[in-house]
Amino acid sequence: MVTSDKLFAGSIPEIYDRYLVPLIFESYASDLGGRLAKANPKDVLETAAGTGVLTRAMASRLPESAHIVATDLNQPMLDHAKMRQSGKGRVEWKQADALALPFKDQSFDAVACQFGVMFFPDRIKGYKEARRALKPGSHFLFSVWDRISENDFADTVTEALATVFPDDSPRFLARTPHGYHDAEQIRADLGAAGFTKVSIEAVDARSKAPSPLDAAVAYCQGTPLRNEIEARNRSRLDEATTKAAEALARRFGNGPVDGRIRALVITAIQ
């Protein structure tokens, strides 16, 4: 992982929340929120909460008495999440690195993390921290993306950008969000962190946007792929976005677009 892969700041949080969340995160947040609610936890910790799509899904499913602490490494993502959250006191927001959680041992009945662990520079350390924060017998629920070839729009955008920067193509999407999908590796990392009961399920969904340009803006401008494009040539961000939109239009049409997405949803018991 390169350093800029974990930088969600500047105009990224706003574009992420507006374009990328409805495109790929909302349906998985609804699924994970439902799974978590079944365990009926009282104290929930969320790591890598981003702009709060899973936080909102959990808040709408858990009883009023449940307390949710939502954390993220990047304060600008949490600022955006806070703005979007209705109801006072339902959620406590706190900036925190998932690899060094500022909580006592055995503080939570559940830990949830949607599409965050791929960004951890040391996943075993992140898993150990989640395990330390959990009460005995409670659940760590998280998700990762499957390989990029199973995720149509991300794959198409990555191929298109290779034509814009042929000598040094931006590989953020393949390298980081889609770079940790080997179920055996995930089991081994969880085992190394002390989790013994682990289940991993592939979950398919559809990714839909009103136009190819909306999907291109989501990926090229609302994720750290933007940092990677701008590092090559700041003035070529619009051109790169247009090329990605053209490639999406060639494959999925000029109107509303609809593509495959696949995630792995993991449950590990403390």
Ligand SMILES: C[S@@+](CC[C@H](N)C(=O)[O-])C[C@H]1O[C@@H](n2cnc3c(N)ncnc32)[C@H](O)[C@@H]1O
């Ligand atoms: C793809 S986003 C997922 C956000 C949110 N869970 C969602 O589903 O929309 C990845 C998030 O991981 C956060 N992140 C990256 N490294 C982190 C770390 N070491 N600890 C906590 N959060 C981290 C980023 O700030 C970003 O908000």
